[in-house]
Amino acid sequence: MKLVRYGESGAEKPGLMDGDTLRDLSGHVDDITGAMLDAATLDKLRAIDPSTLPVVSGSPRIGACIGGIGKFLCIGLNYSDHAAEQGLPIPAHPILFFKANSAIVGPNDDVVMPRGSKRSDWEVELGVVIGKTAKYVSEDDALNHVAGYCIVNDVSEREFQQNLTGQWTKGKSCDTFGPTGPYLVTRDEVADPQNLDMSLHVNGKQMQVGNTATMIFSVAQIISHLSQLFTLHPGDVISTGTPPGVGDGMKPDPVYLKVGDVMELTIDGLGKQRQEVRQDA
Structure with a gap:
């Protein structure tokens, strides 16, 4: 479904x-x-x-595919080719940070750059929605705790993330920096979460292209690892990392979002997102 x-x-x-x-x-x-x-x-x-079921008429706004999200968990540097473009070593364990729930918006809502933003960036990611409480689960059993999958744009303000002393959460949690959806695609419709093509375009130009096969830590490994640390509850969302092509990794010069830019994201079988960028007042 x-x-x-x-x-x-x-x-x-x-x-x-x-x-x-x-x-x-x-x-x-x-x-x-x-x-x-x-x-x-x-x-x-x-x-x-x-x-x-009644047909919904017109073209209504589409909201985030899960309401009342519990924890919004994000995994950093989880694609080997993305780590390489950033010049960073392969992590020994999943890198975890949190995105504030106030960042969550619909898949086609505007992304609003905060005041003082200099280096806002894009990241197409596979989102995993927990459907069954997970505590100390094995990798073999981990996917049985998944309700479904969705697209997440882990929008990031790199100046806040890297230079405002503290954790990555500062650059990840700005309002509107978590477009989620459009669909929650139930687990039975995703044959293999480790074989999904994904892409992101800015103003029609392809910036990111990848496949979940190049994840360093698989969905099952991530769920198992996190469940050893704390309980995962139904409605928690895990954003599993991004492939290469982020603006901060562009050579010879980084490229960042500007007002009026349009981001378009796709993942096989999970639909599409489209956001226009504007500036906070």
Whole structure:
């Protein structure tokens, strides 16, 4: 299934994609949140004949594909070719940082550069949505705790990230710096999360291209590792790292976002994102 949340920010309704048609799920669930990502509820939704659901008319705003996200966890330097372009060593363990939940927006909402931004950058990433509580899970069992997958743009302000003494979270958590969605694609529709092509374009020019096969730590390894440190709960999102082609790694000179730029992101089977960049007042 491709689960969707649509409507104005803060008042999103649950939906389901029936081919290219958006249908309303409000008669069956209140929202797409961690509370309804258990196997029994997802099985009930799969059993619904989509043609019996009301068609959503017009072109409503699409919200983040999960409401009430618990933890927004991010893995840094998780692609070998991205680490190389940054001139950084391969990490021995997954690098973890958090993105503030106030950064979360819909997949096509504007990205707003904060005051003082000099080096805002893009990062297409595979998002993993936890559907079953995970504590001390093995790598072999880890994917059984996944509800589904989505696209995340881990927008980053490199000046804040690298030069404002502290942790990466400073440059990762600006408002609107976490576009998520458009769909939560349930696990059964993603045959292999380690074989997904991904790309990002800025103003129509391809900047990033990669495949999840070049991850240093697989989705299963990441979930298992994090679950040894703390409990993962339904509705937690893990953004699993980005392939090469970020603006900060461009040679001979870095390239950063500017007002009016348009980012377009795709991952196989997970849909597309599109954001226009503007400046905070």
